[in-house]
Amino acid sequence: MKWNLRLVAAQRGIWKATDLQRRFAEHGLVISAGKMSGLWSKTPASLKLDDLDIICRVLGCEVGDLLEPEAQVVPAPRQPDVVRETTARIAE
Numbered sequence: 001m002k003w004n005l006r007l008v009a010a011q012r013g014i015w016k017a018t019d020l021q022r023r024f025a026e027h028g029l030v031i032s033a034g035k036m037s038g039l040w041s042k043t044p045a046s047l048k049l050d051d052l053d054i055i056c057r058v059l060g061c062e063v064g065d066l067l068e069p070e071a072q073v074v075p076a077p078r079q080p081d082v083v084r085e086t087t088a089r090i091a092e
Contacts, residue, residue, distance in 0.1 A: 005020075017041075018036075020036070023058045
């Protein structure tokens with residue numbers, strides 16, 4: 001997933017993480033400077049749905065504006081060694 005927080009914030013005239021952090025706090029989402037820096041500069045590994053709801057409310061956006069699917073090549077699942085050995089024996 002691509003995290004577009006900075007883009008969405010910029011589209012609304014918010015250019016600094018501290019400004020957005022203050023707006024979040026006004027809506028009940030108090031975030032530490034470290035966590036805000038992480039949200040601002042990289043894709044979060046996890047995010048509470050309640051927090052996401054407040055982020056969307058503050059920015060006046062939808063979840064789909066913040067999270068964008070990225071096309072990826074997903075490797076085929078690796079078969080366990082036991083299955084490969086059994087398959088090889090059957091083929092013999």
